[in-house]
Amino acid sequence: PNGRPTIQSEDGKYAFSIGLAFHEDFGGFIGVTPRGSEQKGKFNSFTSNARRLRVPLTWRYKDWVANVTPDYGGSNNDGVVGLYEANLNYAGLKNTILTVGYFQPRVTEEDSESSNDFEMMERPGITDIVRGIAAGDARFSVGGLHYEKRWWVAAYFTGQQFGGRNASGYYGGDGNVGDSQTGGMIRAAGRPVATRNWDLHLGISALSSIKPGDGTSGRTIKLSQRPEVNLGEDSLLSTGTITNVANVWAAGPEVGLRWRNLLLKGEYYHIGVDRARQNGGASMPTLGFQGWYAAANYTLFGKPRA
Template identity: 40%
Template sequence: MRCCIAFQRLCARRHDRTDRGDRAPDQKLNGRTEAAKERARSGKAAASAIAKRGAAFERGGSPSTRGGRSGAAGREPRRNCRDTSDTSGLTGASRSGGLTADSPCRGQGHRGWFPWRPTDDRDLGRPYVFCHWHPDAIRHGHLFSKSAPDDAIPEPQQRRKFTSWTIFFVARYDDWTFNITPDFGGSPEGNNTSQFLYEANLNYTGFKPVTATVGYFKPWVTLYDSQSSSDFLLMERPSIIEIGRNVAAGDARATGGLKASTDQYFAAFALTGASYGAQNNSLLNGEQIGMMGRLAGRPYYDTDWNVHLDLSGEYVVHPNINANGTAGVNRTTLNFQDRPEDRAADENRLISTGNLSSSSANVYGGEAAINWRNLLVQGGYYQIGDTQSKLPGVRAPHLSFNGGYVEAGWNITGEPFRYNVGAAAFARPKVDDPFIIKDGSIETGIGAWQLGARWSVMNLNSNVTPGLSQSVTGGVFGGYQQIFGAALSWYPNDWVRLELQFQYTMIDKLNAAGTTQIGQKFETLAGRAQVAF
């Protein structure tokens, strides 16, 4: 992370050279005041001035505006920064690339930026590194139904997780960009899953506003999955998004695709294969072949409003093929499942269809969102279809699953939600008054505070009747899940987020015979500390 901080300072200085007009004369880096010229005659004084200036920019200010002040009193009035949805001031790849970099705000210094995902196509002109880290804790809960009236409620459970630590290595030459992103996360701590790679891909941006990508990549499917995880209102995606995206997209997916984005529309299409690590458990004789597409747009937007509409779809031509399996039983299988929307609380996938012998699958649906300044409401609905492939004489109806969500966010301290043009998705607020401690006293504001709430539904039951075995109907008791969640987030600055989330989960699920309730309901309380440079 030390290298990232060093680059942040470099980024700030670089932009100061290009945006000098936004600073008062005594703040310009290419010219000194008369007093500074006098000091420069002394080697020690000059070195001291440079060191102080660098330290100030790393804190987010300049010596002339921050030195000797503490608390909110004495700060210069904050002028408005450039609207982050305005890309007219960018050129080349940057215009299609996502969040714009704000001009330095007088009295605040330059906060700089780092790309929010490694396929961000801003033109830095040099290799750079991006760090994203967030550990999680802790959970308590109780069971939905007890097998006997005197059964004891389980004791609260506590877990600590090191869920993600991705370091993005990016190299760029002209219109070519190479990204490789290892993931050092995993749970429990120190015990990684088989997926050590998040992305490794090559991108070409020579035909604006189109970006071509080949390699391991997270395809641009659905509004929610196009957001960075550091921008979620709650800790995790809704279950319908998590299950749906992993049918033919999701993290570390072998991909060859195109995307185009402007202020008004976004379009993406990709051919996809298996996820990274799919060969680990068994040798595949044929990897999955699928495709995905997304079309999104903003029919209306201005400085205060954003109205967003989104359609996405996926299709699996055939799943992974295991020649050692039996045709109609387990040669080509798909499994639709998810944990409750709180990875810190429960590792178990409480809703699951199990392995289904399938020949193909599809996902389709859409989302909509409306944003006014510091308020955001968005929701979506998706349908998942599965074509079963079973032995002759065995019932194999077409299976259909569905789910949706509605969520709302309020930035209590007034910062507006930002819109990322390059992803056609919303992003976390930029902190107006960072919380900074200097010399043992609070120097500036309280950071940014955000409140989020969500209701989500996921139905993995299909073609079943309570009291009848799923082997009779040919369907599956995958479970019906409802979750109510609320989260409070504090952003002391643009890099750090502390989040506390409460969640109430209800799962209604019968066993395969259709006779016994094995569902649960429980509450979870989780906290997250997140750092994203």
């Protein structure tokens, strides 16, 4: 499918295909000199990174589809082989796909686009932070999505990421986990206006880590983000590790508006971190974080995005 080499039985019941998604970043930071006695961060003047190097394998038998996608790239520093997804899907119900396994449940507008279609090189920071709470790549998921002509809804129960209990895992797990994360996500989006000159997209996403994983330092969470390029640089934004976390949730709206060749789009998310009582017994404050982005695009040549 989609130009991937495919072999198929003559009656069309069985099929196998193998594809390739290869995103290679190379470049550097020019003129990064620390002031006075400050230390220089890790900003390479030249380096390279296999951002994504995925070989999607797909087996289909009638309405059942199995996907296994090894990833030979790495988010920020390649070198270790991992897994982008491994799941089993049933597409036998009308306009519905049910999924179980390691999956990327799509939450927020930017996360719902394929990494091949981003307007910018990377996702906006807030989108990356939000999806990391209980969605993101290779998240253990059980759920489904249903679509009609103008709208779309998806809901998944989600657990740990692939390798969440393995300290040398591709996604950086914790070998001391005694109880894994449980959570879930839901997203609904629609296109109430869809004419020749105007398009309006509205949506809402919510997700929660009801019970974060219980690892080396108890139930913790850390929200952090690099600059929106992945060339080995330090993380510039971080909450530090928040301990004694009871649950984490995030929710927010997404809006997109097209008028002829002009495309405006924005998202806002609020993140709430509820905390358990400390051992001593004092109750701890609930923490709130928020983030947004807005983007404007004008297509000069060619067919604008729908």
